Amino acid sequence: MEHIYLDHNATTPVRTEVLQAMLPFYGPEFGNPSSIHSLGREARRAVEGSREKLAAALNCDPAEVVFTGSGTESDNQAIKGAVFANRAKGDHIITTKIEHHAVLHTFEYLQKYFNIRTTFLGVDRYGLVDPEELKRSINGQTILVSVMQANNEVGTIQPLAELAGICRENKVLFHSDAVQAFGKLETDVNELGVDLLSLSAHKIYGPKGSGALYVKKGTRLHPLIHGGGHEKNRRAGTENVAGIAGLGAAAELAAGERLFQQGHLTALRERLWQGIEKNIPSVRRNGHPRNSLPGTLNVSFEYIEGEGILLSLDMKGIAASSGSACTSGSLEPSHVLAAMGVPTEIAQGSLRFSLGRDNTEEQVDYTVKVLAQAVARLREMSPIAPRTSCGLEGKSS
Numbered sequence: 581m582e583h584i585y586l587d588h589n590a591t592t593p594v595r596t597e598v599l600q601a602m603l604p605f606y607g608p609e610f611g612n613p614s615s616i617h618s619l620g621r622e623a624r625r626a627v628e629g630s631r632e633k634l635a636a637a638l639n640c641d642p643a644e645v646v647f648t649g650s651g652t653e654s655d656n657q658a659i660k661g662a663v664f665a666n667r668a669k670g671d672h673i674i675t676t677k678i679e680h681h682a683v684l685h686t687f688e689y690l691q692k693y694f695n696i697r698t699t700f701l702g703v704d705r706y707g708l709v710d711p712e713e714l715k716r717s718i719n720g721q722t723i724l725v726s727v728m729q730a731n732n733e734v735g736t737i738q739p740l741a742e743l744a745g746i747c748r749e750n751k752v753l754f755h756s757d758a759v760q761a762f763g764k765l766e767t768d769v770n771e772l773g774v775d776l777l778s779l780s781a782h783k784i785y786g787p788k789g790s791g792a793l794y795v796k797k798g799t800r801l802h803p804l805i806h807g808g809g810h811e812k813n814r815r816a817g818t819e820n821v822a823g824i825a826g827l828g829a830a831a832e833l834a835a836g837e838r839l840f841q842q843g844h845l846t847a848l849r850e851r852l853w854q855g856i857e858k859n860i861p862s863v864r865r866n867g868h869p870r871n872s873l874p875g876t877l878n879v880s881f882e883y884i885e886g887e888g889i890l891l892s893l894d895m896k897g898i899a900a901s902s903g904s905a906c907t908s909g910s911l912e913p914s915h916v917l918a919a920m921g922v923p924t925e926i927a928q929g930s931l932r933f934s935l936g937r938d939n940t941e942e943q944v945d946y947t948v949k950v951l952a953q954a955v956a957r958l959r960e961m962s963p964i965a966p967r968t969s970c971g972l973e974g975k976s977s
């Protein structure tokens with residue numbers, strides 16, 4: 581059975597070139613970057629080489645890049661670090677209702693245990709934040725605003741530079757979770773005007789457990805992890821040299837082929853959507869039709885549940901997702917779709933397809949075929965699906 585992987589927003593396979601860049605550090609180049617001897621200096625060279633590659637991708641100074649253990653850690657470090665360092669300035673932070681849980685749960689924690697006041701901005705039906713609402717939400721006590729560059733479930737890209745500009749005018753720190761955007765969209769921290777930006781290796785064909793945080797020069801942050809003086813006292817612990825080497829290689833490769841991949845993935849995504857729209861009634865597309873991650877397509881199939889479709893696809897070797905990776909296995913509808921105003925029963929029938937560099941037109945066409953059969957079969961069994969003498973009612977919308 582052919583395996584078709586359409587879940588690249590959850591994670592990506594490690595590229596061969598990335599693995600090659602990592603392997604020496606699991607072998608002969610095992611030195612500790614803090615050691616003075618030549619083995620240590622070799623490891624240090626690898627870490628600093630990767631820092632330069634990330635700085636090039638972000639258009640920043642290498643000293644502004646801090647290596648972390650994940651995108652989640654980068655988000656935690658940015659938000660908690662900024663709050664702890666600026667507690668004297670105020671007690672209010674702002675984010676959106678559609679953030680990744682790495683941001684949302686960090687906000688909820690700070691609210692619950694540190695008496696920090698939180699504001700969660702809404703979004704419109706496409707998943708866009710309203711800059712005017714941000715303006716109205718900022719007050720004299722606001723320390724930090726955190727808005728993701730692109731959403732992992734529906735792909736919507738935020739007007740980040742505009743939102744960051746509002747924060748700059750109000751002297752409020754601006755963080756962006758760019759874990760889904762980095763390597764896929766332009767992520768020039770100067771053009772975006774961000775103070776803090778999170779990224780992760782395993783979303784761009786790098787290894788899991790390796791991330792980074794851009795920290796603009798002069799931004800005061802408390803470290804979350806205390807210990808040695810690694811990362812200029814910003815993140816203690818012996819560096820994950822292989823993981824950092826992998827992240828640097830992945831970032832460099834992604835930057836080199838970004839424009840090509842944007843074209844490739846946009847074409848595949850539109851082919852997938854057109855196939856679905858043409859062959860399956862009662863479907864709707866979630867997310868912004870244009871300002872969206874090139875490879876992300878979120879679709880609601882009315883009258884049935886996403887999990888059922890996912891299992892049918894899986895039996896045919898196709899991997900997709902019912903939204904954000906849900907560890908609880910509960911049928912909680914997506915908080916992102918809920919914030920966009922998608923009714924619960926429709927949100928429950930939603931799937932996320934996230935395409936990657938190795939996907940082909942043939943795979944997309946096969947997926948449409950399998951999907952049409954699965955949806956038709958599940959709807960036949962669904963007590964709520966409307967029926968007419970000639971099958972299902974309703975037009976795609």
Ligand SMILES: *Cc1c(COP(=O)(O)O)cnc(C)c1O
Binds near residue numbers: 758780
């Ligand atoms: C995957 C993801 C994260 C978490 O990154 P990890 O490296 O898996 O911890 C955070 N935010 C977004 C938007 C993501 O897609």
